Amino acid sequence: xxxFSTSFQKMLGVSLIGILKCPSLMIARYGPIHPHTAPKLGxxxxxxxxxxxxxxxxxxxIEIFLGDITTLATEAIxxxxxxxxxxxxxxxxxxxxxxxxxxxEECQSLGGCPTGDAKMTQGYNLPARxxxxxxxxxxxxxSHGEYEALASAYRNCLELAKKNAIRSxxxxxxxxxxxxFPKDRAFRIAFQEISKFLDQSKxxxxxxxxxxxxxxxxxxxxxxxxxxxxxxKSREL
Ligand code: ADP
Numbered sequence: 277x278x279x280f281s282t283s284f285q286k287m288l289g290v291s292l293i294g295i296l297k298c299p300s301l302m303i304a305r306y307g308p309i310h311p312h313t314a315p316k317l318g319x320x321x322x323x324x325x326x327x328x329x330x331x332x333x334x335x336x337x338i339e340i341f342l343g344d345i346t347t348l349a350t351e352a353i354x355x356x357x358x359x360x361x362x363x364x365x366x367x368x369x370x371x372x373x374x375x376x377x378x379x380x381e382e383c384q385s386l387g388g389c390p391t392g393d394a395k396m397t398q399g400y401n402l403p404a405r406x407x408x409x410x411x412x413x414x415x416x417x418x419s420h421g422e423y424e425a426l427a428s429a430y431r432n433c434l435e436l437a438k439k440n441a442i443r444s445x446x447x448x449x450x451x452x453x454x455x456x457f458p459k460d461r462a463f464r465i466a467f468q469e470i471s472k473f474l475d476q477s478k479x480x481x482x483x484x485x486x487x488x489x490x491x492x493x494x495x496x497x498x499x500x501x502x503x504x505x506x507x508x509k510s511r512e513l
Contacts, residue, residue, distance in 0.1 A: 337474050338467075338483050340500075341446070342493040345486045346374035349403035350444040352396070352480075354433050356451065357409040360388050361395065366453040367488075371407060375400040383409065392428035394436045406442070408433045412451030415458065426451055426462060430469035438479045446484035449492060459492065463499040 345353050345367060355371045358364050361383040363372045372379055382397040386409075389395045394410040410433050413425035429450050437445045449466065451457035470483050487493040 337481060338470060338485065340485045340487060340493065340496055342487050342490065344370065344488070345446055345448050346370050346402060348446045348484060348486070350446040350482070350484055351404065351442045352406045352408050352437055352445045353399070353402065353404040354394075354445065354447045354450070355407050355409045356448050356453070356455075357383075357389060357411055359391065359411050361386055361409055364454075367448040371402070375402045375407065379407065392425040392432065394429065394432040396436055396440065404446070406440075408436055408445065410450060412455055412457065415451065415456040422451075422457065423461070423465060426457060426465050427469050430466055431473065434470070434473045434477075434480065434483075438477055442480050444482040444484070445480045446486050448486050448488065449496075452492075459495060460499055463492075463496045464503060467496075467500050467503060 341348070353371065356367050358368065363369065363380055363383070378400045379397060386395050386397070389409055389411050391411045391413055394408050397407050397409065399406050410429040412429045413420075413422040415422055430447070433445070433447070447466065447470070449459065449462060452459045452462045466485065470485070474480075474483065485496065487496050
């Protein structure tokens with residue numbers, strides 16, 4: 277765990293100042309952080325998923341990060357975009373602002389993106405080398421294929437990362453902002469799709485799940501714990 281933490285901290289360009297243990301998660305805190313001036317940034321959990329299977333240990337490959345995805349130096353970050361890939365609010369707006377105008381130029385050359393699919397661009401001024409743009413479903417009550425579309429968005433991002441030999445990728449909580457997907461359900465789908473993919477593939481090596489609020493962070497870690505406690509096999513779908 278420590279070896280992984282050190283290499284990952286280098287990758288993210290932050291300094292690890294402490295590791296705490298709790299029953300189902302490894303919680304790490306990154307610094308320098310002032311608890312009053314930057315309460316939302318720098319908390320990270322290394323997910324511990326029961327007994328390691330084979331050589332790969334899942335807990336070395338998934339991290340929950342509390343903060344702004346545009347600051348992460350993973351090789352790719354995922355954008356929760358719209359069908360036109362024309363920029364917007366939320367995480368999409370933040371990514372375009374941080375990347376600069378060339379990102380929009382490249383996006384406009386891609387011919388849009390269907391819901392559940394993914395397309396890749398360069399990262400321009402972002403610390404991340406590339407951006408994987410995906411379009412999550414708009415929540416319409418749950419009977420319009422929203423669950424499958426959300427799972428598909430995660431899968432297609434990971435497939436695209438794998439195809440391009442991307443070693444580390446960070447995800448925001450797709451569809452849980454303006455698109456209104458109920459968060460607890462979205463968090464479960466996200467985590468299950470990511471763990472299922474990593475179980476079957478060595479690439480990407482690392483996935484960072486980014487939560488943008490303390491509340492999301494708590495709910496995400498709770499959802500993961502519940503998945504593990506309810507049915508350990510659910511992680512091996
Ligand atoms: P969608 O339209 O797919 O719902 P949003 O951008 O509205 O996309 O929200 C998706 C998620 O991204 C929300 O949980 C929101 O809190 C989060 N988010 C917004 N800005 C950022 C950011 N800079 N870094 C990480 N997550 C963010």
